[in-house]
Amino acid sequence: MPENTVPATSTPAATSTSAAPAAEAVPHRSLRLGVAGPVGTGKSSLIATICRSLADRLRIGVITNDIYTDEDARFLRSAGVLDPDRIRAVETGACPHTAIRDDVTTNLLAVEDLEADFSPLDLVLVESGGDNLTATFSPALVDAQIFVLDVAGGGDVARKGGPGIGRADLLVVNKIDIAPYVEVDVDRMVADAVAARGGAPVLALSKNVQPTVAALREWVLALMERHSSGVHTPVDPGPMAPHFHADGEGGGYVHSHGEDETHGRDGAHRENGSHRKDEAQGRDEAHRREGARGQDETPEGPAH
Amino acid sequence: MGTPSGAGIAARIVTLLLADARLPTGAHAFSSSLEPALLDGLRPGEIPAYIRSRLLTVGTVEAAAALVVARDPDAGTVAEVSTALEARTPAESQRAASTLLGRGLIRLARSLAPAAAQLGPGVAGRSPHRAVAMGLIASVWGIPEAELVTAMCYDDAQTVAAAALKLEPGDPFAATGWVLGIAGTVDAVLAEALPVTGPASIPAPSSPMIDQWAQAHAARDRRLFSA
Numbered sequence: 407m408p409e410n411t412v413p414a415t416s417t418p419a420a421t422s423t424s425a426a427p428a429a430e431a432v433p434h435r436s437l438r439l440g441v442a443g444p445v446g447t448g449k450s451s452l453i454a455t456i457c458r459s460l461a462d463r464l465r466i467g468v469i470t471n472d473i474y475t476d477e478d479a480r481f482l483r484s485a486g487v488l489d490p491d492r493i494r495a496v497e498t499g500a501c502p503h504t505a506i507r508d509d510v511t512t513n514l515l516a517v518e519d520l521e522a523d524f525s526p527l528d529l530v531l532v533e534s535g536g537d538n539l540t541a542t543f544s545p546a547l548v549d550a551q552i553f554v555l556d557v558a559g560g561g562d563v564a565r566k567g568g569p570g571i572g573r574a575d576l577l578v579v580n581k582i583d584i585a586p587y588v589e590v591d592v593d594r595m596v597a598d599a600v601a602a603r604g605g606a607p608v609l610a611l612s613k614n615v616q617p618t619v620a621a622l623r624e625w626v627l628a629l630m631e632r633h634s635s636g637v638h639t640p641v642d643p644g645p646m647a648p649h650f651h652a653d654g655e656g657g658g659y660v661h662s663h664g665e666d667e668t669h670g671r672d673g674a675h676r677e678n679g680s681h682r683k684d685e686a687q688g689r690d691e692a693h694r695r696e697g698a699r700g701q702d703e704t705p706e707g708p709a710h
Numbered sequence: 711m712g713t714p715s716g717a718g719i720a721a722r723i724v725t726l727l728l729a730d731a732r733l734p735t736g737a738h739a740f741s742s743s744l745e746p747a748l749l750d751g752l753r754p755g756e757i758p759a760y761i762r763s764r765l766l767t768v769g770t771v772e773a774a775a776a777l778v779v780a781r782d783p784d785a786g787t788v789a790e791v792s793t794a795l796e797a798r799t800p801a802e803s804q805r806a807a808s809t810l811l812g813r814g815l816i817r818l819a820r821s822l823a824p825a826a827a828q829l830g831p832g833v834a835g836r837s838p839h840r841a842v843a844m845g846l847i848a849s850v851w852g853i854p855e856a857e858l859v860t861a862m863c864y865d866d867a868q869t870v871a872a873a874a875l876k877l878e879p880g881d882p883f884a885a886t887g888w889v890l891g892i893a894g895t896v897d898a899v900l901a902e903a904l905p906v907t908g909p910a911s912i913p914a915p916s917s918p919m920i921d922q923w924a925q926a927h928a929a930r931d932r933r934l935f936s937a
Contacts, residue, residue: 474934497739497935498738499740500934501738501739505739508734509732509736510734511817512739512810
């Protein structure tokens with residue numbers, strides 16, 4: 407069969423329909439925030455807490471990933487923290503890791519549909535299917551991620567480390583109000599976590615302890631601020647994938663690093679370890695530099 | 711035929727990619743309706759027969775539709791084939807699964823040169839049926855017809871076999887054997903699909919049990935696979 411059976415593509419009319427809607431058809435790009443962590447650590451509850459405490463400030467949507475049910479979506483809908491239509495469930499076909507990392511298609515389509523249906527949304531929270539310590543989000547799906555542990559899972563879990571514990575944007579040690587009953591020393595567990603993360607943020611949280619909820623709220627708002635002003639850079643706890651940069655004016659662009667020759671190779675990005683979070687202090691500065699130079703990255707951009 | 715080179719090798723690689731479960735198109739959440747079939751009493755020993763039944767019904771329709779699109783990949787044919795597919799897919803849940811998978815496929819294809827320029831929304835829309843997306847992709851890379859049909863049959867069979875290992879205790883080696891065992895059935899699918907000349911002559915076999923299983927599954931609230 408001849409190779410080019412495709413007609414010299416679109417007629418002018420078709421071209422204009424595909425190009426023209428740019429203004430109306432591209433919904434506002436939200437900040438996409440992933441919430442991962444083992445089963446039962448309180449991911450859904452954390453999302454409910456975020457929704458409750460930020461309902462006055464942000465327009466929020468939620469995508470849940472359940473392994474066997476849509477239980478989490480139901481829980482959140484019944485919690486009454488958000489318009490139930492803004493909470494959607496994605497099924498992961500027994501592969502919760504795959505759905506947030508190797509093949510984010512279904513989640514990405516769900517996020518985009520939610521953004522389109524309720525545009526403009528400021529924040530879309532994506533809850534991973536609860537699994538074990540190794541599941542982390544790809545930056546192709548989320549701009550930032552929270553990893554959730556709880557005291558009931560054992561005081562030593564934070565010390566064990568792993569990609570989510572070590573390199574998520576925020577590590578939450580949840581349910582601290584029950585620590586006395588499960589004989590866990592919260593201060594010790596937090597100190598272990600801070601050490602495992604090279605100083606990156608750790609939040610000891612209970613939905614029943616107001617100051618901790620306020621701290622969570624402040625963290626999310628600060629992240630929103632960094633994101634919308636274009637200085638936030640998605641971090642991949644694992645290998646780096648294409649990700650989105652906001653431009654500070656409600657738009658933004660997707661780019662990637664590494665061997666993709668259609669994008670510039672960003673030495674700063676890779677070599678200062680800013681994606682790895684091992685230097686909590688240098689991070690913000692690195693992001694600012696990247697944000698500034700990211701704008702004019704070209705295929706001929708600086709090599710390493 | 712001679713050893714392929716250049717575009718021929720690219721076509722082979724694309725064919726292998728289309729048949730690879732690791733392709734990022736969202737297909738990993740699907741069981742080709744095996745989960746509802748088992749829940750309704752299909753015995754694990756009948757899974758190879760289930761695979762054959764699917765290929766000779768749903769699989770044949772999809773293969774023929776993909777070929778019609780691949781031969782004439784313009785917006786008019788896509789629209790006619792889409793209508794023909796919907797008329798042959800009575801279960802709403804199956805139509806929804808097909809467009810979700812097609813959307814994932816076309817989205818992936820559009821990210822890859824040279825398909826980006828050829829598969830705009832003017833031709834493929836936003837959520838084409840899976841078979842339509844396969845046909846369009848085949849046309850862009852020039853995948854030979856028999857290879858396209860074989861890859862589609864393989865994918866459906868492997869989807870069932872892989873889902874079976876998550877749904878029932880079983881030997882992965884045996885499941886591999888089921889997939890290899892489809893060769894004769896693929897011959898039969900090819901015999902039906904290759905002579906199809908246009909949207910109207912796409913076969914219209916019925917598979918009422920699969921339709922019913924698919925519909926029942928969509929309403930089920932505890933399930934491992936989406937469809």
